[in-house]
Amino acid sequence: MRVVSVGGGDIVIDGREEMLVPDIYKENTFSEISSLCKANNISLSEYIEQCEGKKIWNFLYEIWDAMKHSINEGLTSTGILEGGLNVERKAQFLYNQRHIDESQETRENRIVCAYAFAVSEQNAAGGTIVTAPTCGASGVVPAVLRYMQEKKHVTDEQILRALAVGGLIGNLIKQNASISGAKCGCQGEVGTACSMASAALADLFGMDIDQxxxxxxxxxxxxxxxxxxxxxxxxxxxxxxxxxxxxxxAINAMSLANFLSNTRKISFDLVVQTMYETGLDMSSDYRETADGGLAKLYKIDS
Ligand code: SF4
Incomplete structure (x- = not known):
């Protein structure tokens, strides 16, 4: 068992639990962090390095390596996933579906999806993945970062800084709301992963803290x-x-932020609080019990 984490999920490396140092960040909200960074004229990744120390980069290098490995493993695996749903792995199929007249936009969607499928199928098969922030949502962050590294030829150092920013977003959501599907539904898992990925991309593209x-x-x-x-x-x-x-x-959200950040009305902290309260209001049928929604209405083929 080898699971590593960015963004607050459980950390298990080769069977032993690794404890993150608690209370390493004195600021509890994005608003506090943003104010501090602006006052000191530092970026979010510089803030993270000041809090965590330079050792964070070796840790994130291991994270990034594990993420890329999970994509590679997923792309080279085929067959039916265990469990009885007869779900066939699709990552390799998606990756290989190139057409001569394929537009750049269609290719981007196809490759990003292939990478996300690859990691998520590895998770479903019990393979090695990075929780980002959870196992179920582990495909989002690696998919967009791997695709953008290939497309933009950015360095590993730039990717690690983006990963740190994504991790910070995950930690804030975990601290001020929840990243648990059992507590807040999938908005807390895949919603958080999308938020982490979008913030990481924004950092990778050199956007400012507000963006x-x-x-x-x-x-x-x-x-x-x-x-x-x-x-x-x-x-x-x-x-x-x-x-x-x-x-x-995540890519679309980042693109929108590039154009519209000056006009926004809703803060990140407010939407985190809203997500939490929405999750607490949800019926337990929709919080990982498999008693509602698709889990209730889907009929397995006999
Ligand atoms: S539907 Fe539930 S189990 Fe699946 S990814 Fe979302 S939170 Fe996780």
């Missing part, structure tokens, strides 16, 4: 109310496909 906040906010806001209803309690349907859709959404 990063907007990217994270937009991504989470438009997952509000998303239920957790895994069929048969397996992290396969809707989970695998949902990771791919969230990865595409």
């Amino acid at each position: 990063i906040e907007y990217a994270a906010e937009v991504a989470l806001e438009h997952h509000l109310g998303l239920t957790c209803d895994p069929i048969c309690g397996l992290v396969q349907i809707p989970c695998i496909e949902r990771n791919a859709v969230a990865a595409m959404r």
Whole structure:
């Protein structure tokens, strides 16, 4: 068992639990962090390095390596996932579906989805993945970062800084709300992953702190109310496909933030609080019990 984490999920490396140092950040909200960074004229990743120390970069290098490995493993695996739903792995199929007249936009969606499917299928098969922030939502962050590294030829150092920013967003959501599907539904899992991925992309593209906040906010806001209803309690349907859709959404949210951050009305902190209260108001049928939604209505083929 080897699971590593960015963004607050459990950390298990080779069977032993690794404890993150608690209370390492004195600031509790994005607003506090943003004010401090602006007052000291530092970036979010510089703030994270000041809090965590330079050792954070070796840790994140291991995270990034594990993420890329999970994509590679997923892309080279085929067959039916265990559990009885007869779900076929699709990552390799998606990756290989190139057409001569394929547009750049269609290719982008296809490759990003292939990477998200690859990691999520590895998770469903019990392979090694990075919780980002959870196992069920582990495909979103690696998919967008791997695709953008290939497309933009950015360095590993730039990716690690983006990962740190994504991790910070995940930690804030975990601290001020929840990243648990059992507590807040899928908005807390895949919604958080999308928010992390969008913020990471915004940092990767050199956006300022307000734009990063907007990217994270937009991504989470438009997952509000998303239920957790895994069929048969397996992290396969809707989970695998949902990771791919969230990865595409993360890119769109980042693009929107690039243009509209000056006009926004909703803060990241407000949408985190809203997500939490929405989650607490949800019926338990929609919080990982597999008693409602798709899990209730889907009939397994006999
Ligand atoms: S539907 Fe539930 S189990 Fe599946 S990814 Fe979302 S929160 Fe996780």
